[in-house]
Amino acid sequence: MAKISLGKALFKPRAVALIGASDEGRRHHAMAPLYLEKHGYKGRIIPVNPKRKKVYKNKCYPTVFDAPGPVDHALVMTPAKTVPNVIHDCGRAGVKVATVFSANFAEAGPDGMRLQEEMMDAAREGDVRIVGPNCMGVYCMDPPAIISPNRIMQIPKIHKGNIGVISQSGSLTGTFVSRGQHRGLAFSKIVSIGNECDVSVPEVGEIMIDDPKTKIILMFLETIRDYKAFAAMAERAFAKNKPIVVYKIGRSEAAQEFTASHTGAIAGTDTAVNAFFKQYGVIRVRHFESLFEMTFLAMGRKPxxxxxxxxxxxxxxxxxxxxxxxxxxxxxxxxxxxxxxxxxxxxxxxxxxxxxxxxxxxxxxxxxxxxxxxxxxxxxxxxxxxxxxxxxxxxxxxxxxxxxxxxxxxxxxxxxxxxxxxxxxxxxxxxxxxxxxxxxxxxxxxxxxxxxWEEPQPLPKKPAIDLKPVARHLAALGKVLDEFQCQRVFKALGIKQAKSAVAPSIKKALIKSKTIGFPMVVKVVSQDVLHKTETGGVILGVENGKQLKTAIKKIRRNIKRSVPKANIEGFLLQKMESGLAEVLIGYRVDDIVGPTIVVGSGGIMSEIYSDAAVRMAPVSKKTARQMIKEVKGLALIRGYRGLPKGDLDAIADAIVKLSQLAHFGDTIVDAEINPLIVKPKGVVAVDGLIIQNK
CATH class of the missing domain: 3.40.50.261 (Succinyl-CoA synthetase domains)
Incomplete structure (x- = not known):
């Protein structure tokens, strides 16, 4: 039997098996056969149901394996618990792709997840690709193949056009058709991707990019499951002059909770998602209505x-x-x-x-x-x-x-x-x-x-610095680094650190204070204390030995009260630094879009005002400078109203160096310098955090 591509099996199947089809009542199982025929499908329609001899005018078969081949596409509409066996039959019958309408899989919890894994085991064994589960099907307008039980297909006629749609919401595929037709818009292909356990948004996007009838791709997204594949697809779409316009939920905490429960995914930071879309030439809209209005605005255009x-x-x-x-x-x-x-x-x-x-x-x-x-x-x-x-x-x-x-x-x-x-x-x-x-x-x-909207900006592929010393430090350290360990890593990255030393006791601290000098800052050193300010683990402005003794005793009391089980390894003595401003620079592997770098006003100001710029990591010096310009709080050191200028080039250099952690993949989950003290010439890091994926 000649093999057929995934694209042809999805949109131009020679035969479609409707597994679980019937001709009774107005349920979904009875609608799917009608819609295929009504909207002009020219291939063979094969109902599969062991309880029936015929469905409408078509002969019905007990299993898809019993039906005459080849069957390229199966729409599965049986109860979830039966689906693994159904997919097994599809594999035996040589079905290329199965669109699983059935629900109650990963989106329904642990039991559903196990059932979904069983289904995928059967699919891999039989070389069957899966769309869904928990999806509303596939719609191709030219040549017509409406493989869906969606009731929107009761409309008299569906118009052929140039708009492709990929939706992680099944019911919204009908909304696209309804709103689009009322506005005079017409579609080429629409795919409800469901739980996306196999066939993915990027994979369908690649097929639409290669489709000469599709000129623009609209997406409704709840999450991004494979950011690398999505990025590659988005770059290719831009190169082929096929804009991608996305409406993605998850901007609010409530929507993020819904996203996690609805699709079995973890919602990412929305600002990171914005940075991701901008990086790879994707247009994001905030209103669902704007998806439709963007069509003729962006189609055939560049930024x-x-x-x-x-x-x-x-x-x-x-x-x-x-x-x-x-x-x-x-x-x-x-x-x-x-x-x-x-x-x-x-x-x-x-x-x-x-x-x-x-x-x-x-x-x-x-x-x-x-x-x-x-x-x-x-x-x-x-x-x-x-x-x-x-x-x-x-x-x-x-x-x-x-x-x-x-x-x-x-x-x-x-x-x-x-x-x-x-x-x-x-x-x-x-x-x-x-x-x-x-x-x-x-x-x-x-x-x-x-x-x-901007042209995709490829990330720097080669490290900007020698990362071997950094790798050696990271390999020798644990999951959560204490501040002194963080300093060693940041120093290996080439970021200047405040003069400091660690002392395990008051006696040792008094000795080491002579090399640091007063005034100084005293901080707790403990892998169990991530936020030293909130727990009373920092004392500023220590002027002499007497104050140093008092500071260490106070920190011990504070930590015992706020983090009773914390293991105090010692005390960090750090030279007091001053400058024109404090800056936060942070690195994080976002759950959804991968490595990111953030720049904001330092100290607690970044949290109070949410004043920050975010990019995908690593970044170039040019991008780092752009990020600095975006932070409103840094206007004061950009020469605002004649105020002294900070060393913006040194800030940009530190941003670039911290972003190099992206070259370690997911080895480092979080890294932060807060604050980075900005001087008229140079910068110095005075506090930091690193968490490894160990």
Whole structure:
């Protein structure tokens, strides 16, 4: 039997087995056979159910192994406990891919996880690929193959188009179809990926990238299970000019808890996810509605450098809402150049020019609107154009909307924020492939997503420093490093450390204080105490031997009270350092997207204000400098209002060096320097943390 590719088995199967199909009632098992036939599937439909002879007009078989081959694709709709045996039969029958609609697997807890593992054992034994389980199926529009029991397929006709969809939510695949069709959007392929125990989001994405009928890929994600495969897929999609637009839940703690329980995955830090998407050229939207509106905004385009927008409106209130929401999203609306304004007046037109380019009611006629649009598209001071029509969009789109057609193919992205409902106009715009924004909020969100979109930035592959000394230190140390051990690792990375020494007792501390000098800081040394400030394990400003004795005694009492079982190994004596500012730099292997580096205001300020920049690690010196610019709290040492400048180059150098820990894979889970003291020349680390994966 000739082998068939996964892509063909998914979307162009010669025969589809519907395992568990029936023709009674309105349950899912009875709907799937109807939808395949209704929407024009040309291959063989093979119902499988040992309790039936026929399903509708098709002969029914007791097992898929009994059916005539070849069967490329099976839709499994039987109870979860039966699925491992069903997949075993699929393997015997040579089925290439099985889409498992059945639920109650990993998403249902430990028992479900064991059942899912049994299913995968059968799949591996029989060389069967699994989509799902707990998924709503696969939809291909051209050639038609609706392999799904989703009730949205009761619609009279599903339109063929260029939009690919991958969703980790099954029911939302129907929402994509419903909302898309009402807006005049059409799809090429839609896949509900379910628990993603085998066939993955990146794997389906790769197939869609190679599909000439798919021009853009929309994704609804709850998690990212294989960040390396996703990154490679995203880079390839960008290179093939097929934008990926993602709506991912997990921005709130409640959503992260839902994600973990719903898909059996651990939700990652959302800021790290943002950094990941930006790194690999993926557009992320914050509103579900924006997924649809992004389609014609991004399709066929690349990122742009000019991030300002010209907003033209025939409704002051509507335009004001758009301008306001753009501002909230960090986008600067810009007026027409003065010479453009004068040309409009000279031609007998009318416009009120400002951050909102107001056509005014008197000027809302096609010739004037077209003239203003021409000036906006020709202007060098903006990179995108938004038209905001008022009531005319509902019944007279030729006045303020249709003139946009003239600019199809223009290098500047553009669209219209429809203030009225104007459903017919929205469909008209979709037919012209012009973005139709349904609200000021979604308009601003889509434009923010587009303007933040950047070309993928490959991570540095070669270490920036010699990592052999670092590796030797790490190999000799345990899971949680005490601060003195951390200093040795950071020093091996080339990051300057404050002068310090460890003393096991007061007597030894008094001796070693002579080499450190006063004033000094005294800290507890214990692998059991990760947060010294909160537990009373730090005393600042120790000026002499008497104060040193008192400080050590106080630390002992504090730790005994706050961490009773802590093993105190000694006391770190550290020279008091001062500078212009404190900076936090941290490295972390995120559960979802892998190694990250973070820069923020130091001390406790980073936690209070959440003022930080995050990137995937390792980073280059150029990226490190960009991160420093993003931290608002560091404006004070960037020369703000004549204040003394800190050594930004030394900060960037420390960021790069700490990010090199990414070359150790998942060996190091967390590493942090907080604070890094910034001086007019140079930096010095005065506190740190390292946790290894041991």
């Amino acid at each position: 742009i450098k000019n991030k300002r927008i010209a907003v033209i409106a025939s409704t002051g209130g509507g335009g004001g809402m758009v301008v306001d929401n753009l501002g909230v999203n960090g986008i600067q609306p810009t007026p027409l150049p003065k010479d453009a304004e004068q040309r409009i007046f000279d031609a007998g037109g009318t416009v009120s020019n400002g951050p909102l380019i107001d056509v005014t009611l008197a000027g809302a006629f096609p010739e004037n609107v077209r003239r203003i649009l021409q000036e906006a598209f020709a202007a060098k001071n903006n990179g995108a154009v938004i038209m905001t029509p008022g009531s005319s969009a509902e019944f007279n789109p030729e006045r303020t909307v249709t003139p946009l057609k003239e600019f199809l193919g223009h290098e500047k992205p553009f669209g219209a924020a429809l203030i009225p409902e104007a459903a017919d106009t929205a469909r008209l715009m979709s037919s012209m492939k012009i973005p139709a924004f349904k609200s000021p909020e979604s308009c601003a969100d889509a434009m923010r997503g587009f303007l933040e």
